[in-house]
Amino acid sequence: MIIDAHMHVDDIPALGWKMGADLVVSRLDQAGIDVGWVMTIVDAPEVNSNAIEWLAEAMAEFPGRLEGFARIHPWYGDLSLELLDRAFALGYKGLKFHAVTTIAHPSGEDSLRLIRRAAEHNAPTLFHCGDEPLTTPLTVAFAAAAVPQATIILGHMGAYLHTDEAIEVAERHENIILETSGMPYPHKIAEAVRRIGAERVMFASDGPGCSPKIDLEKIRVAGLSPADELLVMGLNARKLIDGVVK
Template identity: 25%
Template sequence: MIIDAHAHVWPDKIAELALGANRLPDLVARGDGTVGGLRADMDASGVSMSCCLGIANQARHVDRVNEFVADLKSPERYGFGTVHVELSAEENLASLRRHGIDAVKIHPLFQDFALDDPRLWEILEAFGDEIAVITHVGEGGSAHANTLSSPAMIRDIARQFPALRLMACHFGGYKILDDAEEMLAGADVVLETSWPPSLKTLRPERVRRLIQRHGAERVVFGSDWPMTSPTEEIAAIEALCLTDDETKQVLGGTMARLLGIDSPWA
């Protein structure tokens, strides 16, 4: 049972606009960002469930995004909601609970707050082990945006909040993999595999070594759709020459266990 930990969708009427506004430099989208487009790529790739990650760039949009994410929930889609530091921890939790959401995406590049912002830490403390968190880590934006997340910040969060179910996108350091390997390999944080435009741009032996050093039971597959092709990203994982058990854990078993999803691979 393949679970994609990292997919983005928007309402059909704004998907094109949202995708264009959020596109990172030098990346060309491979999908259209709609629910129908995601469903088609899931069918083509063999993905059984996609985690659909909502992001509110502004605090006033948090509840609306969470309402949309909640409506996405189905056996094929797991909704990850959003929070914002300009709302209190209580306000953020109230929105998540109101919509039945138990996981969130944080994206410093687009939300313009840092992973070491004290206001975010108040929210993470309020989460405890109730709300799972997946966050962008690393570069990919402006010079300012690139300072808002780092492997060191993820390491500090993991140490401060040991009960938090924390997942770090892009192996914990997009475009700064050396730092991520040094600071996070073996740390108590789950690493996610997406690396737009493709995981194939990294040396397979390096990725295999990182996964085996960190432990496949703490690594989850993510495509970052619609910026990549899930079919190609799954093929890149399968080409790493991991053991069969390690491959199954990465492609779905670890994520199923984290989210409490029934799976033969969990």
């Protein structure tokens, strides 16, 4: 089974980004991928106060193909927690933070209490982890250290300029998993597998704007062993959300 652990379903006219669930599934099909983890671009309740339900309805059109991650703005107090609980009740499998849009520090108390709540559901928290302030590996690692019972996924594994740092923080924090989307260096995937183990590296594409087919090719070009490739391409992701409780 191949799982794409980071994709988006949303409609953002201001950005010209129209990414319906049907487009996501067609991109999965083109790449031979079984399942995609999807999240919105907006951080509920901002921009679209109904985003959690909206995405759930979009996913329902493609049973078995899409799993939801709730992208939530942590600054809305109890409403943020209620949105996360609502998401898990609807069958979501994890929490997503993108500090470029929320400007919420990963280790701020508002963020940490949502991460703790996700961990109570045995669900991971996926961070955008790139080159911008508030998103770099060391910054996200503060959250990993503060909530050691949580599984923290570094989406993009540090992007263009923080890839080495992402591998280093994953070595320091066993609750960190690296996710490969967008990051353009296949050899860094091989290095990550060598240094932290294939069980803690996950394939993703950040599709549908990014090509799942090309990001999957990145895993193949990395030259992993067949057993490690199976883990990275889907087994790790499957295991990670199999134990999520509503």
